[in-house]
Amino acid sequence: MQCITTRFRLGNFLVFIIGFVCLTSIAQADSDNAVILLYHHVSNDTPKSTSISPKLFAEHMAYLDKHHHVMALPDAIEKLKAKEKLPDKSVVITFDDGYANIFDNAHPILKRYNFPYTIFINPDVIDAQRNQLDWEQIHTMQEEGATFANHTLDHVHLLNRNNGEDNALWLERVWRNIEQAEAVIEEKTGESLKYLAYPFGEYNKALAKRLADEGYVGLAQYSGAISSNSDFTALPRFPAAGNYAKLATLKTKLNSLAMPVSSSSISDPEIQGGQLDDTVMVTIRGEDVTLNQLNCFYQGQKIAHQVNKQTFEYQLDSPLPVGRSRVNCTAPSKQFKGRYYWYSQPFFVANDKGRYPD
Ligand SMILES: [Zn+2]
Secondary structure, three states: OHHHHOOOOOOHHHHHHHHHHHHHHHHHHEEOOEEEEEEOEEOOOOOHHHEEOHHHHHHHHHHHHHHOEEOOHHHHHHHHHOOOOEEOOEEEEEEEOOEHHHHHHHHHHHHHHOOOEEEEEOOOOOOOOOOEOOHHHHHHHHHOOEEEEEOOOOOOOOOOOOOOOOHHHHHHHHHHHHHHHHHHHHHHHOOOOOEEEOHHHOOOHHHHHHHHHOOOEEEOOOOOOEOOOOOOOOEOOEEOOHHHHOHHHHHHHHOOEEOOEEEEOOOOOEOHHHOOOOOEEEEEOOOOEOHHHOEEEEOOEEEOEEEEOOEEEEOOOOOOOOEEEEEEEEEEEOOOOOOEEEEEEEEEEOOOOOOOOO
16 A cells, blocks of 8 residues: 555556556455455463464464454444445454453554454353453453454354253254343443354254344354455354364465355255265356365365366265264366365264254
8 A cells, every 4th residue: 555655746647557556466466265264262271172372373473463354343344234345364363261361362462563362262261260360461462462252152052952851942042142242242331242162063954044133243263264255144254273273284274265155055064963965066157266186185085076067965874973073175276276175064073862962
């Protein structure tokens, strides 16, 4: 944008040339795409699978500072919903669960870079458990660039059904939890973003619809970038902890593009009984996805798929396991060398008592 604010007395021709160059460079920098990172603990002393060391976290931030544009979650969501363009290679930083080590180990680094970020908290345990943030720390972080959003009151498995509970009663019960959490967050922080990060990333069609009806945005835990075409009731985020924290593998994800899905035969990620009998069919739009180089993975294994024009399809041979699983597919972009479109489909299966494991 430097070129626009340059103040020189120039002939018309030169102004035209400079204007053209500026417009071209701005157009190249604009994109309908962002990547959301998901962190939990930033500590050396917490469970490996949900932790990143403070040292590696500092390396992530240094890398983002050099190669990406870090933006606030509300900014990215509002702009994409309004179909406004974002700076190229935009990245959003989020944390789930409100651990105190975010204040101790991550916040000083984020503050140094002036990076905005969002923490999804469980108000029932804030200030109540030793490893959690307290409201005073939350206020300090808020003043220094953080926003706080909803992760339910108590980190409940939202898809768990109680004994004898029908779908209507279930939805009313979990919705009350979400609304109460939102009310506490608004009371304590003065802000109600109406963003819900589903605990364990678990959601279904009925809950997603309720979110949309009530004006909420939902954030999930499967892989992929976001765009104006995304489902705003289940935005994907890349986990950046444990084995996924390695910067070498994270770089590809930071550069990923949202698969432009126009339709999918999966309408509900919660699969009753775990039986996925039909072939899954996914249709994409646009010309930039190199579909003949698509690769699909399930449970760490490559799976077969078929491509027919703008549609790809895959089948799972065995029943889905109880709990969470997902299929990921990637395909290179024609236009952006070295960048990949990501498709991810999560599946959620309850056990025979209607409950979900941690
Ligand atoms: Zn969580």
